Amino acid sequence: MPEASSVRAEKVRLLVSRLRRTWKTFRSNSLGMTGLTVLVIFLAMAALAGPLYALGLIQNPNNFLESSNPEEALDPPSSSHLLGTDERGRDVFSEILFGTAASLVVGFAAAGITMLLGASVGLVSGSYGRVADEVLMRTTDLFLVIPWLPLAVVLAMFLPPLGEPSMLKIIVVIGVTSWPATARIVRSQVLTIRERIFVERAVCVGAGKWHIMKVHLLPNVFPLVFANAILSVSYAILAAAFLAFLGIYDVTEMTWGLMLYNAFNYGGFTSSAWWYVLPPGICIVLVVLGFTFVSYALDDILNPKLRRR
Amino acid sequence: MRRRRLLAKRVVSLAITMFAVWTLNFVLFHMLPGDPAYALVGTRIPKEQADELREKLGLNKSIPEQYIIATELLLQGELGYSWFYKKPVTEVVMERMKYTLLLVGVGTFFAVLIGVNLGILAGSRRGGPLDVTIVGSSLAFYAMPAFWLSMIFLMIFAVELDLFPLRGFTTYTGGDVSGWDTFKDALWHMVLPVSVFVLVSISEFVLMMRNALIDVLTEDYITTARAKGISPRNIIRRHAVPNALIPTVATTAMFIGWVVTGVIMIEIVFSWPGIGTLTWDAIKQQDYPVLQGIFLVVTLTMLLANFAADILYTYIDPRVNI
Numbered sequence: 001m002p003e004a005s006s007v008r009a010e011k012v013r014l015l016v017s018r019l020r021r022t023w024k025t026f027r028s029n030s031l032g033m034t035g036l037t038v039l040v041i042f043l044a045m046a047a048l049a050g051p052l053y054a055l056g057l058i059q060n061p062n063n064f065l066e067s068s069n070p071e072e073a074l075d076p077p078s079s080s081h082l083l084g085t086d087e088r089g090r091d092v093f094s095e096i097l098f099g100t101a102a103s104l105v106v107g108f109a110a111a112g113i114t115m116l117l118g119a120s121v122g123l124v125s126g127s128y129g130r131v132a133d134e135v136l137m138r139t140t141d142l143f144l145v146i147p148w149l150p151l152a153v154v155l156a157m158f159l160p161p162l163g164e165p166s167m168l169k170i171i172v173v174i175g176v177t178s179w180p181a182t183a184r185i186v187r188s189q190v191l192t193i194r195e196r197i198f199v200e201r202a203v204c205v206g207a208g209k210w211h212i213m214k215v216h217l218l219p220n221v222f223p224l225v226f227a228n229a230i231l232s233v234s235y236a237i238l239a240a241a242f243l244a245f246l247g248i249y250d251v252t253e254m255t256w257g258l259m260l261y262n263a264f265n266y267g268g269f270t271s272s273a274w275w276y277v278l279p280p281g282i283c284i285v286l287v288v289l290g291f292t293f294v295s296y297a298l299d300d301i302l303n304p305k306l307r308r309r
Numbered sequence: 310m311r312r313r314r315l316l317a318k319r320v321v322s323l324a325i326t327m328f329a330v331w332t333l334n335f336v337l338f339h340m341l342p343g344d345p346a347y348a349l350v351g352t353r354i355p356k357e358q359a360d361e362l363r364e365k366l367g368l369n370k371s372i373p374e375q376y377i378i379a380t381e382l383l384l385q386g387e388l389g390y391s392w393f394y395k396k397p398v399t400e401v402v403m404e405r406m407k408y409t410l411l412l413v414g415v416g417t418f419f420a421v422l423i424g425v426n427l428g429i430l431a432g433s434r435r436g437g438p439l440d441v442t443i444v445g446s447s448l449a450f451y452a453m454p455a456f457w458l459s460m461i462f463l464m465i466f467a468v469e470l471d472l473f474p475l476r477g478f479t480t481y482t483g484g485d486v487s488g489w490d491t492f493k494d495a496l497w498h499m500v501l502p503v504s505v506f507v508l509v510s511i512s513e514f515v516l517m518m519r520n521a522l523i524d525v526l527t528e529d530y531i532t533t534a535r536a537k538g539i540s541p542r543n544i545i546r547r548h549a550v551p552n553a554l555i556p557t558v559a560t561t562a563m564f565i566g567w568v569v570t571g572v573i574m575i576e577i578v579f580s581w582p583g584i585g586t587l588t589w590d591a592i593k594q595q596d597y598p599v600l601q602g603i604f605l606v607v608t609l610t611m612l613l614a615n616f617a618a619d620i621l622y623t624y625i626d627p628r629v630n631i
Contacts, residue, residue: 142329145612149570150604153592154337234452241454242574246589260457264578269460272468281457288452 025301032297038290046101058094061254067091074273084275087266095254096279102253103237104287106171110236113175114182115229121179122186123221126194127213137187143180152177156248167250174239182228186221193220223302227295234291241284256280312623323616330608331383335376338601349392388605389598393591398602402584409576409583413568415499416506421561424511428518433545435523444519447512455509455571459578462501473501476580502579506572510564517560521553555625562618569607
């Protein structure tokens, strides 16, 4: 009888070699690599913001007193301000760098919530009996039909603490309004896997629902969930930018969406300050595309059905 | 007979969902802060008058009672009374709805037309340079926030090049202007918003059509058609595309449902007098009755669109069983 620890070690070794193989396949996928490169660049930007500020090379736009300079408001790009200034005289380039971290964090966190909620509901709905399935699916459908924006706005206004939205509230709002789509996908995948022979065998041997979910369903559902999660990040980033543009943003954190809100409402847009309007949008587009490409590449690799076509 | 039974089931399901949505709507908006009495007439009235007003509005009744009254009124078409506009919400919403429908209608028409055809082009030449270009640009436009693209379009075409107007629906504000001139003016105002709309929405249809076409091309009947010697062009046109159009119906319906909220981004930037700007204003003015009314109307639109798509599906594809 093999020892438990050596069995575990073997499992870890198998997992690592599988991951290595997936990575090798991913590397040959040019679409995925392009996306990944873009994302790595932005991660580097996010990481650089702090150190560059400490070195005195860029400003911190969240520190209003320090960075505002009304004399230089809405200046076009120059040698001292690579991307010009905003309506308060803050350096746009600094805003982009500082905004990277906040925008990415919102995207990741919201997608994380969506994944957790959606996958849990999907798993439970697919594994347990008809009643649970019906109830969960009806609720999911209800949320799917309600148009996203009014629900998000009402939640943002209504969740405590009332008043000024905070980063956490925005993350929760986006995560909670986006899970139904994931739940449906996970559920249909679970239903498919449940019909497979190894699950039937496990049930015959006496495996309980929890064991089946953990050992058989979850590992097989995970690749799909992962690819979907990455796609969710791009949705979340777009959603956060949209909410910020509507005025629902965290005043203490500079994000790209907030930059666009300021540009639209405080004069940048009407004075044709293209250096203020273009960069945040371009960043959003690039990051969203990056995540979308990586997700498509993962889908190609992990979904054997697609490869046969 | 079977179809009629399915239809009845669907209608009942729709009614139940609408009812659930209405209840959710009522609960949510009654949990928000804001006192209707003060919101209607301002805060500078003495407390007794405010209390009297609240009594008259029926706000002192219990919540379930208010719910029943509200439901009765809803069934008569009463959506509430706007705190800001001092008019019935139904009036306010219907006034703006036609502008949104115009923008969305024209935009969707072109988005579907262009998108589906580009998708066919891309799908039939899979892997080729045309395919890559079409898919690439579709994805690029999909990743752009609509309000950002609107700002860019305005800055380039309306400000720098001075080709199109800056805002709104008309430049004429009454007076002695002929109908034809008003029409031309309206069209001129519509070009930019509709263009942005089409660009941002196109990817949905391009990608869906492309994928559907690729899927259909692997089917057996396509192989049969090829074996029969039918030209590639006719295979695409008469065998593949009609079958690939089936998901288009579902996508279009869902799209219409989504778009009534998504169009707010474009409306705000172009100051288009539709539901979108109404929502934005209502958020800023904290005009809850209007927000509640919009929420309901928009949800109903989405539900009806999905419902219509489901019905259409059963006619197009007899294999579908709802």
